[in-house]
Amino acid sequence: MADQLHGLIDQAHAAPVGRGAVRTVWKRFVRRPAALFGLVIVTLFLAIAVVAPYIAPYDANEADFFRARQGPSQDHWLGTDELGRDVFSRLLYGARISLRIGIIAVAIGVGAGVPLGLIAGYYGRGVDNLIMRLVDIMLSFPSILLAIGLVAILGPGLNNAIIAVGVVAVPVYIRQVRASVLGVKEMEFVAAARAAGASDARIMLIHVLPQCISPILVQSSLQIASAILSAAGLGFLGLGAPVDVPEWGTMLANGRQYVFSAPHLTMFPGLAIMLVVMGFNLLGDGLRDALDPRMRGR
Amino acid sequence: MLPYIARRLLYAIPTLIGVTFVVFISVRLIPGDPAVAIAGERATPQLIAQVRQELGLDQPILTQYGRFMVKLVQGDLGTSLRTRLPVAPEVWRRLKQTLLLATASLVLASAVGMFLGIVSATRPYSLWDNAGMVVALLGVSTPVFWLGLMLIMLFSVELPRLLGLGQPIFPPTGSGTWRHVVMPAITLAAYSTGIIARMTRSAMLDVVAHDYIRTARAKGVPERRITYRHALRNALVPVITVQGLQFGTLLGGAVLTESVFAWPGLGRYLVDAIFQRDYPVVQAAILVIAIGFIIINLVVDLLYALVDPRIRYG
Secondary structure, rough: HHHHHHHHHHHHHHHOHHHHHHHHHHHHHHHHHOOOOOOOHHHHHHHHHHHHHOOOOOOOOOOOOOHOOOOOOOOOOOOOOOOOOOOOHHHHHHHHHHHHHHHHHHHHHHHHHHHHHHHHHHHOOOHHHHHHHHHHHHOOOOOOHHHHHHHHHHOHHHHHHHHHHHHHHHHHHHHHHHHHHHHOOOOOOHHHHHHOOOHHHHOOOOOOHHHHHHHHHHHHHHHHHHHHHHHHHHHOOOOOOOOOOOOHHHHHHHHHHHHOOOOOOHHHHHHHHHHHHHHHHHHHHHHHHEEEOOHHOO | OOHHHHHHHHHHHHHHHHHHHHHHHHHHOOOOOHHHHOOOOOOHHHHHHHHHHHHHHHHHOOHHHHHHHHHHOOOOEEEEOOOOOOOHHHHHHHEEEEHHHHOOOOOOHHHHHHHHHHHHHHHOHHHHHHHHHHHHHHHOOOOOHHHHHHHHHHHHHHHHHHHOOOOOOOOOOOOOOOOHHHHHHHHHHHHHHHHHHHHHHHHHHHHHHHHHEEEHHHHHOOOOHHHHHHHHHHHHHHHHHHHHHHHHHHHHHHHHHHHHHHOOOOHHHHHHHHHHHOEEEEEEEEHHHHHHHHHHHHHHHHHHHHOOHHHOOO
16 A cells, blocks of 8 residues: 555655656757757767867877967967967867866766755755765865865865865755755655655655756856866966866967967967866746746746 | 845744754764874873863763854853864964855856846857857866866976967965966966856856847847846846855965965865864864855845845745
């Protein structure tokens, strides 16, 4: 009997976004040109990251000292850097690194933040207090400062920069998921599941978590943008990727000393960062409007 | 109001203690022995042991933290490993520079951001609205360090060359005059401008949907008066909150801007110290910025309650 009841409750609430709902959300999404533009940028960026080795005209680290710091030309569309490497090819390879930064950082944020937010919101009281005080402490540091502090402990390097940027995202997810859980856990279907004898873990994972997916999705798109921006900042300060890695922030830092004689070395990596960050921001805004029509245009 | 202030101050104390503890422990997790760093790589084990004893590093960690807190409340932030000078005076000197930059940026971001937000909200979904929000989007998407370099190129090289000037319009590095503040302030303000513009627009749109605005319009109140007297006043509460929070973000964000413009602030001091492995300076700089951030958040909360009585009694 209890199993049957579980089944019915699960069926009724486990999948709040059915195929029809997805279509409605998609229709709302495509109605906004800005959101579509964001989707196009992000798709293009993902495609470039995947096929970079096949479309790049040169190897990212192929140096040619006789052609160092040349401006854009037919051979080198975006010019060459201080070691004569092709800037265009390095930017294409850099898309892979930025994608890695975005995905791993968000995975860390979601992986740690979502379970902790669920636990804090669901159990409340002491556990909630403890987790939220830790969140308060983490949020007491401006995010870039927290990332710099973590890199100071872990040591400079691309992987450590990604970890730092990911850890910075954790309190953001905890706060957001907790807020969603507080609203959802008072709903009748949760009470029904509890009355039917469902365990806390089952209620959290099958009934509560799916209701929090929309805000997590929106936050993740915005968080990828912020992770790419922060990691580029760390790279610019010399705390991120080593100088030979074609990470966009590091490329910008390398080209900085030639800003007057070879401005293309700073111009193009900066434009690439801006475009991708803008794409994820637009996508996040568009998703939020489509998933929550009350937020339209806000 | 007083009980609210007291309650809010009490809440801030554990966070402040937590932050000092986290920073204290974190700095001790940085690889490398500070005693070796002070005594030198070629020092004898006896000398290293002596330094360790002098610094109290041979004590249990909680005892060390206690001593650190006692010194902290006395305004002693330790001694720089590199210069062997007390850190506190240098931190205060640089904090003033960072505060100057952050304040200039906040004023700029508030003026431009609120203007964009009001223009967008009063003409929703128009060309003006779209243009305003594109500017806001560019603000939140542009890497500050890149914007800084582009401004240097524009105001120090390209425009002077175009106008036939012999010198940069604004000096690209250093501090001292108001002209030095212009480019770093614009750079640092870009992100906050975007956030404030979006918040102003959203808050205004929320307010104009209320019945009392419709009533005012029905009574024949002029549109300009409705915008500034009725809508903006009520929309200001969340906008002020965001401005306050942005001030804290500007303190942290200054790290990158200061690095681009060689601005002698706390952020640059911190980054230099990380490379020089000057841990007392790293600890002091992070701590001062974090404490500043907490105090600003506290002040914003109190201001918020002052402006909106619903918060105090909620």
